Amino acid sequence: MNKKTPPETLVLGIDTGGTYTDGVLLEYNTHQIIAAHKSLTTKRDFSIGIENVIKEIDLEDPSAIQMVSISTTLATNAIAEGKGKRVALFLIGYDPDLINSFDMSKRFATPHYYYIEGGHDLHGQEKSPLDLPDLLEKTKMIKNKVDAIAVSSYFSPRNPEHEIRAQNAIASICDLPIVLGHQLSTLLGSVERATTAALNASLLSMLQEFIIAVRRAMEHRGINAPLMVVRGDGTLMNDEFAARSPVETIHSGPAASAIGGRFLSGEDQALVLDVGGTTTDLALIKDGKVIVSEKGASVSGYQTSVQAANLFSIGLGGDSHINLDRGKEISIGPERVVPLAYLSHQYNNVQDRLKALAKTNWPAPHPRDLEYWFLQQENPELNSFTAKEQQVVEILKPGPKPAIEVLKSLGLLDASQISLNNLWREEVIGKSGFTPTDILHVDGRHTPWDKEASKAALTVFSHYLKLDEDQFQLLFWENVTEIISKAVIHFLTEKEIPARNDSTHDLANWFLDNSLRPEHEQLTTRIILNVPLIGIGAPAQVMLEAVARVFNTDLVLPAHYQVANAAGAVAGSVMVTEEILIYPHMSKGDAEVLGYYLQSRDNRDEIEELEDALTRAKEIAESNALSAALRSGANIPQVNVEVIQDGMDSYRVKARAVGKPRLGG
Amino acid sequence: MNINKVDTQKAYQLLWEKITSLELAPGEILDFASLADEMGFSKTAIREALNLLVHDHLVEAPPRGLYVAELQFSDLEKISTIRLNLETLAAQQAVLNATTDDLVILQALCKEVAVDTQEYFELDQRFHQAIAQAAHNNYLAFTLQRFYGLSKRLWYLALPYLDFLPTAVKSHIKLVDAIRDGNESLAMEIMKNHIEEFYLKIREIIKEKDLIKE
Numbered sequence: 001m002n003k004k005t006p007p008e009t010l011v012l013g014i015d016t017g018g019t020y021t022d023g024v025l026l027e028y029n030t031h032q033i034i035a036a037h038k039s040l041t042t043k044r045d046f047s048i049g050i051e052n053v054i055k056e057i058d059l060e061d062p063s064a065i066q067m068v069s070i071s072t073t074l075a076t077n078a079i080a081e082g083k084g085k086r087v088a089l090f091l092i093g094y095d096p097d098l099i100n101s102f103d104m105s106k107r108f109a110t111p112h113y114y115y116i117e118g119g120h121d122l123h124g125q126e127k128s129p130l131d132l133p134d135l136l137e138k139t140k141m142i143k144n145k146v147d148a149i150a151v152s153s154y155f156s157p158r159n160p161e162h163e164i165r166a167q168n169a170i171a172s173i174c175d176l177p178i179v180l181g182h183q184l185s186t187l188l189g190s191v192e193r194a195t196t197a198a199l200n201a202s203l204l205s206m207l208q209e210f211i212i213a214v215r216r217a218m219e220h221r222g223i224n225a226p227l228m229v230v231r232g233d234g235t236l237m238n239d240e241f242a243a244r245s246p247v248e249t250i251h252s253g254p255a256a257s258a259i260g261g262r263f264l265s266g267e268d269q270a271l272v273l274d275v276g277g278t279t280t281d282l283a284l285i286k287d288g289k290v291i292v293s294e295k296g297a298s299v300s301g302y303q304t305s306v307q308a309a310n311l312f313s314i315g316l317g318g319d320s321h322i323n324l325d326r327g328k329e330i331s332i333g334p335e336r337v338v339p340l341a342y343l344s345h346q347y348n349n350v351q352d353r354l355k356a357l358a359k360t361n362w363p364a365p366h367p368r369d370l371e372y373w374f375l376q377q378e379n380p381e382l383n384s385f386t387a388k389e390q391q392v393v394e395i396l397k398p399g400p401k402p403a404i405e406v407l408k409s410l411g412l413l414d415a416s417q418i419s420l421n422n423l424w425r426e427e428v429i430g431k432s433g434f435t436p437t438d439i440l441h442v443d444g445r446h447t448p449w450d451k452e453a454s455k456a457a458l459t460v461f462s463h464y465l466k467l468d469e470d471q472f473q474l475l476f477w478e479n480v481t482e483i484i485s486k487a488v489i490h491f492l493t494e495k496e497i498p499a500r501n502d503s504t505h506d507l508a509n510w511f512l513d514n515s516l517r518p519e520h521e522q523l524t525t526r527i528i529l530n531v532p533l534i535g536i537g538a539p540a541q542v543m544l545e546a547v548a549r550v551f552n553t554d555l556v557l558p559a560h561y562q563v564a565n566a567a568g569a570v571a572g573s574v575m576v577t578e579e580i581l582i583y584p585h586m587s588k589g590d591a592e593v594l595g596y597y598l599q600s601r602d603n604r605d606e607i608e609e610l611e612d613a614l615t616r617a618k619e620i621a622e623s624n625a626l627s628a629a630l631r632s633g634a635n636i637p638q639v640n641v642e643v644i645q646d647g648m649d650s651y652r653v654k655a656r657a658v659g660k661p662r663l664g665g
Numbered sequence: 666m667n668i669n670k671v672d673t674q675k676a677y678q679l680l681w682e683k684i685t686s687l688e689l690a691p692g693e694i695l696d697f698a699s700l701a702d703e704m705g706f707s708k709t710a711i712r713e714a715l716n717l718l719v720h721d722h723l724v725e726a727p728p729r730g731l732y733v734a735e736l737q738f739s740d741l742e743k744i745s746t747i748r749l750n751l752e753t754l755a756a757q758q759a760v761l762n763a764t765t766d767d768l769v770i771l772q773a774l775c776k777e778v779a780v781d782t783q784e785y786f787e788l789d790q791r792f793h794q795a796i797a798q799a800a801h802n803n804y805l806a807f808t809l810q811r812f813y814g815l816s817k818r819l820w821y822l823a824l825p826y827l828d829f830l831p832t833a834v835k836s837h838i839k840l841v842d843a844i845r846d847g848n849e850s851l852a853m854e855i856m857k858n859h860i861e862e863f864y865l866k867i868r869e870i871i872k873e874k875d876l877i878k879e
Binding site for chain 2: 132133136137140165167168172173210211215216219227238239240243
């Protein structure tokens with residue numbers, strides 16, 4: 001009799017990072033990785049990298065794929081680079097004096113914010129009537145200058161009435177998309193809620209376009225399956241939900257990495273370090289779950305109220321630029337460049353010049369001579385660029401040029417004398433330089449490209465510092481270990497690491513130094529990490545072995561650790577949280593309690609007795625969470641209801657529905 | 666997210682706009698292969714969008730092929746009769762049901778100034794939608810929206826010969842005042858006159874210029 005093999009359940013996980021877009025094809029039940037694919041991220045359009053992955057993934061019949069799930073740095077990057085759409089933010093019932101006195105207006109993430117009379121108080125009572133004529137007057141004034149509108153009303157989670165009335169009125173006079181604060185956050189922090197609403201509004205169309213592009217790429221390959229997007233806390237939401245709440249994708253990439261690390265290694269207690277091309281991201285796994293930040297996600301200095309994994313990120317990765325700082329010390333990152341080995345692999349004349357430089361003894365070439373600029377797009381649209389920028393493009397048309405030569409042709413001495421921001425941002429031109437990847441080419445640990453170019457660059461760099469090449473490499477790896485180790489300590493302790501020359505922290509510095517590099521004859525110091533390190537990302541092995549030694553722990557490199565981030569995108573569960581706030585309805589003058597309000601996202605009830613109110617709230621929260629989870633694509637969701645006291649006589653009834661994603665077409 | 670639904674919706678809106686503004690002329694044959702090509706949508710999306718337009722009576726579907734619904738003079742009479750009664754009903758219901766917010770919205774719309782015909786259409790449409798909204802009857806609002814689409818073609822037909830647009834705005838202001846004052850009969854009368862006057866002019870122009878066959 002033939003043994004029947006169970007049908008394979010294939011799922012595709014995709015992670016779009018700052019440098020690479022990774023894809024893995026997994027068997028969902030056995031966690032077995034069937035195929036993996038890496039392609040370069042195109043920053044100006046993230047969907048290109050995803051289309052490549054979907055196109056190239058090695059599978060005869062793509063229609064067998066039961067789910068596609070993506071984590072993306074799209075939102076995080078757009079915020080960091082100020083590329084979101086223009087937003088008008090209406091602050092209803094906010095106190096301008098208070099906001100100004102704490103200098104909080106910068107935190108709103110848009111320069112177009114307007115104060116409107118209105119808002120509620122802690123008891124959900126109208127603090128002041130909503131000034132609708134003023135709101136409409138201001139809408140009329142700004143509607144042709146912005147792309148979306150955000151509204152946040154004071155204490156709107158307790159009573160969203162003013163936000164809803166504002167939405168109806170604005171929608172009557174213009175067609176701009178409108179985002180309401182209470183729909184994104186039930187927390188009472190009014191500034192964070194406003195920031196969250198403004199950021200969400202600014203990312204709305206971008207995420208919609210992104211999801212539509214991914215959907216089209218899936219369609220082209222006949223993949224008719226649920227599409228999920230990873231949230232900042234690592235849980236999943238379906239594409240429709242994601243298109244409405246892009247802020248929830250902030251930090252989704254690093255969160256997926258942490259989950260992928262746990263998923264592939266099976267370690268329930270660990271520190272996950274994801275070493276990418278641009279950054280290294282840290283996250284903590286405890287009892288099998290990613291630790292979530294108490295404060296809510298923060299990005300580029302903006303504090304939001306959406307839930308996200310507690311993460312720490314440093315600008316150090318495989319393609320970080322190795323440079324000299326002002327004190328002629330080796331600096332690594334945060335800028336990411338194309339490794340010289342790769343540039344030389346792509347273009348002919350690079351290796352010869354670098355070799356010639358390496359042979360030049362006098363005057364000794366400077367490490368800055370190693371920097372190259374090159375054209376990234378064949379026929380860029382140049383109309384929006386300055387004359388100088390267009391000139392640079394012309395100079396680079398024949399092929400890559402050393403940065404110093406480009407500057408010389410422009411009659412300049414230093415790159416700081418010219419602003420080429422548009423060219424960098426639009427990825428018209430790119431930068432290449434000496435990177436950790438080059439050093440790996442020299443020592444033979446990773447050699448896909450031209451190691452001769454890397455060798456020559458190393459020679460130039462070491463000569464300039466009057467070191468031999470082995471000494472330089474030793475010094476370099478010590479530096480890498482120190483940067484990552486200090487990041488680990490800072491992340492786990494939340495304490496600032498003192499500067500090296502800070503004499504007030506003499507002992508702390510000595511302790512750190514002696515633990516990283518034992519120096520003292522009589523005193524041995526050691527920092528012991530009680531959990532293993534899980535390394536993720538292509539450079540993880542080489543960069544983290546020494547770090548694990550510093551912390552006297554194991555480095556766990558799960559199978560396929562290079563693409564664990566993409567595996568993490570499919571490993572998460574679908575989660576939906578529904579909250580109901582219960583708080584007293586006070587009589588005039590707050591003398592007595594008349595009853596209790598039950599405020600959910602879209603509904604408001606009043607019940608006389610607290611006991612009944614709590615019972616009712618639990619029922620509603622549970623059934624709302626359950627149906628929302630089913631709509632979001634969860635399979636047999638389990639609901640957990642929790643009652644949290646939230647100030648005097650006030651309660652937060654929180655229902656959390658969690659389930660594995662429902663697979664299939 | 667269903668890509669086909671998203672595209673169908675977009676294609677529907679674009680085609681609705683093209684037909685109601687006569688860019689696609691009454692009687693024009695609609696070939697979905699070439700429309701799909703021209704507008705950059707899949708054939709499926711175009712086919713489904715055209716089906717929706719058949720329901721709107723803007724596209725005709727005889728046994729073979731599809732074409733933009735013809736405009737006949739009798740349509741003008743039929744459409745104007747219905748709109749006259751429905752809009753008057755909306756005005757009456759608005760007097761009975763309008764909230765202070767509805768009034769603020771209507772007043773804000775009265776203060777808007779259109780700089781070109783396109784904007785004027787949009788503004789007029791918003792105003793009538795806001796009245797329907799103030800009536801707080803979604804079935805009424807839905808029905809009015811459909812007839813607005815049919816009526817818009819007549820309007821566009823007469824457009825090159827129209828010169829009375831700004832006076833319509835004055836009647837908007839009076840109408841809002843009547844709603845505010847709770848004057849039911851006055852509001853109904855203003856709306857009735859407003860619509861009547863509109864169709865009267867359109868009818869005159871269409872006859873005079875012989876814009877549609879009898």
